[in-house]
Amino acid sequence: MKNNTHHKTIRSFVTIFVIFSSLLLFSAQQTHATPIDPQYIFVRKDGSSCNPSDCSQFWSFNNPDKINQAAIDDVLNKIGTRGNNNNTRKIGIGVLIHYNRHNLNNILASIDKLLPLATENQIPLFIVLDGFQYLNKAPELWNWWDQDQPGYDLKNRSNVEWTCSNGSSCATKTAWRNWASEISLAFPHPNLASPTFIQANKNKLNTMLPKISSWYQSLPQDKKWLLGGISLGLEVNIGGNYYHYSNGINPNAPNPGPGNSQSDQLGYAAIQFLGLEGGITSANLDKVVQNYYTELNKYAYQLGIPRQKIFDHVNSPGFTLPNHIITTPESSLSPYGNPAWSFYNGDAANPQQFDTLHTIFQQQGYIEWGAAEWRAPNTTYSSWYQAFQNNFNFGNTRFINISNWERIRSEPEILKAIKTIANEEPTCWVTKPQINITTDKKSVSFKINPGNNNQKTRLHISSSSEYRENGLLQNIDIVNVPLNPNSTYSKPNLSDGQYYWNIVTTGCTNQRRITAGTFKIASQSLPGDLNGDGSVNIFDYNILVAGFGTKYDIFDYNNLITNYGQ
Numbered sequence: 001m002k003n004n005t006h007h008k009t010i011r012s013f014v015t016i017f018v019i020f021s022s023l024l025l026f027s028a029q030q031t032h033a034t035p036i037d038p039q040y041i042f043v044r045k046d047g048s049s050c051n052p053s054d055c056s057q058f059w060s061f062n063n064p065d066k067i068n069q070a071a072i073d074d075v076l077n078k079i080g081t082r083g084n085n086n087n088t089r090k091i092g093i094g095v096l097i098h099y100n101r102h103n104l105n106n107i108l109a110s111i112d113k114l115l116p117l118a119t120e121n122q123i124p125l126f127i128v129l130d131g132f133q134y135l136n137k138a139p140e141l142w143n144w145w146d147q148d149q150p151g152y153d154l155k156n157r158s159n160v161e162w163t164c165s166n167g168s169s170c171a172t173k174t175a176w177r178n179w180a181s182e183i184s185l186a187f188p189h190p191n192l193a194s195p196t197f198i199q200a201n202k203n204k205l206n207t208m209l210p211k212i213s214s215w216y217q218s219l220p221q222d223k224k225w226l227l228g229g230i231s232l233g234l235e236v237n238i239g240g241n242y243y244h245y246s247n248g249i250n251p252n253a254p255n256p257g258p259g260n261s262q263s264d265q266l267g268y269a270a271i272q273f274l275g276l277e278g279g280i281t282s283a284n285l286d287k288v289v290q291n292y293y294t295e296l297n298k299y300a301y302q303l304g305i306p307r308q309k310i311f312d313h314v315n316s317p318g319f320t321l322p323n324h325i326i327t328t329p330e331s332s333l334s335p336y337g338n339p340a341w342s343f344y345n346g347d348a349a350n351p352q353q354f355d356t357l358h359t360i361f362q363q364q365g366y367i368e369w370g371a372a373e374w375r376a377p378n379t380t381y382s383s384w385y386q387a388f389q390n391n392f393n394f395g396n397t398r399f400i401n402i403s404n405w406e407r408i409r410s411e412p413e414i415l416k417a418i419k420t421i422a423n424e425e426p427t428c429w430v431t432k433p434q435i436n437i438t439t440d441k442k443s444v445s446f447k448i449n450p451g452n453n454n455q456k457t458r459l460h461i462s463s464s465s466e467y468r469e470n471g472l473l474q475n476i477d478i479v480n481v482p483l484n485p486n487s488t489y490s491k492p493n494l495s496d497g498q499y500y501w502n503i504v505t506t507g508c509t510n511q512r513r514i515t516a517g518t519f520k521i522a523s524q525s526l527p528g529d530l531n532g533d534g535s536v537n538i539f540d541y542n543i544l545v546a547g548f549g550t551k552y553d554i555f556d557y558n559n560l561i562t563n564y565g566q
Helices: 002-031 069-079 104-121 154-159 195-218 221-226 268-274 282-302 355-363 381-392 412-423 538-547 554-563
Strands: 039-044 089-098 125-130 175-179 181-185 227-231 310-314 338-344 369-375 397-403 434-440 443-449 456-462 479-482 488-491 497-507 511-521
Touching (some): 039 125, 039 227, 039 412, 069 104, 069 412, 089 104, 089 397, 104 221, 125 369, 154 195, 195 282, 221 227, 381 397, 381 412, 434 511, 443 497, 538 554
Parallel strands (some): 089 125, 125 227, 369 397
Antiparallel strands (some): 434 443, 443 488, 456 497
């Protein structure tokens, strides 16, 4: 009986050995997969309208049944390419989800349909989750005046913007915006610094972001590019194109009003809530938007969205408003997101005209940036093509998000230009290196194989996860060294704990690419954790096999099997 039990155990061990050996081979292949790290041309789907003659390709995130294959086929067939052969440019789809505008359950079901479609079709996504522009489904955040309507609470005066420094006398009740034509809104501009407003947005994001994060984490390393980016706001600003007329009355009613140039100054509530000194200034308004994005971005980062995938979408750098104090392009800078702006008309034709952007890129070390909402006034193929060139060859451009697909899908000149630019190679593009990381008890080792145009590479390791506006770790207290191609750098004698790393690669004169990750150093406290890294996995199995019969026995094997995956 004893011998039979022993033989069964050995047979089980051999079976596990074969299975784990195959896993080991698979793991090695994934480790050495070439990173795909492209520029993107996204076409944004209009979530509210379509051409009445053909709505088969319409997507609505308020109706999960509308998220279907037809829209993807429509984009790919009309453009005629997915991108170039070297995977340095990709065609993708932008989606805009106003989660305070529609039924949240419908939105969640729509996301559940969208993500598998992206995987099946190998189509990258730029996802905007916006809780700023539309608040129809959140009266509990702004109804402070009507007891007969849902959400009433006098305390909601703290969640909306004011036109003076005394919220009890000048809290707003409504707002307007002009997107091609003036729109009257049944809700006021939110107070972006209100803890209640911020937390309410986090609560809703907590239902959506884990779905996106789980999908992203499940993608193999050579498919991570399917998440092209994410923004947690749409043109977030104060004092721009989200305005309020005195006394809440359009002076030209029932006709369109004079517009934001004759609207009230906003921002008093947010500046007061943040305790900023100096009153209404552009610098203070920028801090409000930066704080709002930092709150939401850090939350997304903690839920598993990489910092390098997060973008802060604000107004066009060319937007001005006489007699008003408004936010500036610097409002797009935050520790947990890359800058992104809207570009329309002449701004889109050539963003290089803005000295402010040149200054930002130089000061921030040529951080990645995006044109989060883009449409030039062009009509010819050559003018569209030149506009794309002007955008993609300006600093470290990660993407252009064309607004909207429904407006351009029947315009042959821009479709031809999109196909041409997508099939071309960037003039110069830095791609991420291949990275191998191993931990062994109290040490960690990094080895890189360079990507394209990797002129200089540095390794930063920190004991803190905090970031700076330029995308680098804030406190580089463990390691800050150059990495040489195809050589190994090892850091011994590390204390137990969680560590955060950046591999920073520069090239092409004005591009910087940051790859980020974490590793853990832990004393062996988990049975089966033979290398002391705090988990039981394939690396512990390799150690067991190498030392089985001498250093390790069947009891160690049983511990490893019991705790494998922990």
